[in-house]
Amino acid sequence: MKVGIIGTGSMGSVLLEAFIEFRALQPHQLFISNRTLKKLLVLSERHEGLNICRNNIQTVRCSDVIFVCVKPLQFASLIQEIKNDVRPNQLIVSITSPVQISHLENSLDCKIAKIIPSVTHKIGSGASLVMYGNRLDEKDKQILHDLLSYISKPMEIKESQARINSDFSSCGPAFISFFLTKWIDAAVEMTGSSREEITCLASEMLLGTGKLLTQGGVTPPQLQEMVAVPGGITAQALSQLNHSLDGVFHRLISTTHQKYDEDLEELDKLFDGPKINRPQY
């Protein structure tokens, strides 16, 4: 199988390097293009045999499956560029939540899927969210699922759930790291602790917590109960946290959805076709 990656920024590079690292693909099976050449040269220096394409059309012509890893508003011009070169048996995989499968099916004469990957795939971990378009058969679905299984845990979802699900799977690492950074800053400031030491403790704690939740058979509320003995220190701190965080997560979800709506509105203008329904929960 030959796999193309258009856009080798942050996420395109994570996918490419994870596919190689976890032996889903060998470099000679990958065909890549990016607006700026420098990023391609850096990757080709790291991975001998990688195919650098001179433009996106060449990436499309050389590949069976093509991951499009550009930002939402960069899609429309890209589609114009490649639309005459896609073939009906090719699979184009978009990795961004606001661009809808229907936007792409209306514009490209090929199979369309959408995935939302996560930076955690860099270490072969985390869930990838998978949505299949109408033109894929079972074999196509299996190919994409198998490819993603090397680097992640693929989970098929409804497209209407893509935004809220990616809040957790793909934005989540940034949100949790933000929380940890604030907590570590306070520890360093208030106790003079070594930032390095506290960061190491926090990271090990997060890894262990993740394993308990994924392999240890406990839920987040059960985990709190296991640690917070009644009348103890953790219970007191959790009560304070509960008070301080009142409404924070509702506002977080409103913010991600509002930005998604804004992007969707712009995309509706850029792509011809019917206006897309916003996610209704």
Ligand SMILES: NC(=O)C1=CN([C@@H]2O[C@H](COP(=O)(O)OP(=O)(O)OC[C@H]3O[C@@H](n4cnc5c(N)ncnc54)[C@H](OP(=O)(O)O)[C@@H]3O)[C@@H](O)[C@H]2O)C=CC1
């Ligand atoms: N970062 C993450 O954790 C995740 C990101 N995503 C989604 O992935 C998409 C990309 O995000 P991210 O990788 O972070 O963004 P980046 O800005 O890092 O990467 C986008 C890349 O696309 C390139 N590009 C832009 N236009 C074109 C074009 N016409 N042809 C070829 N290459 C082009 C850019 O080139 P140049 O070098 O010139 O800037 C850049 O390298 C976004 O839609 C985001 O929502 C999804 C899940 C997780």
Ligand SMILES: O=C(O)[C@@H]1CCC=N1
């Ligand atoms: O911040 C963003 O827009 C993207 C979507 C998911 C992760 N990063």
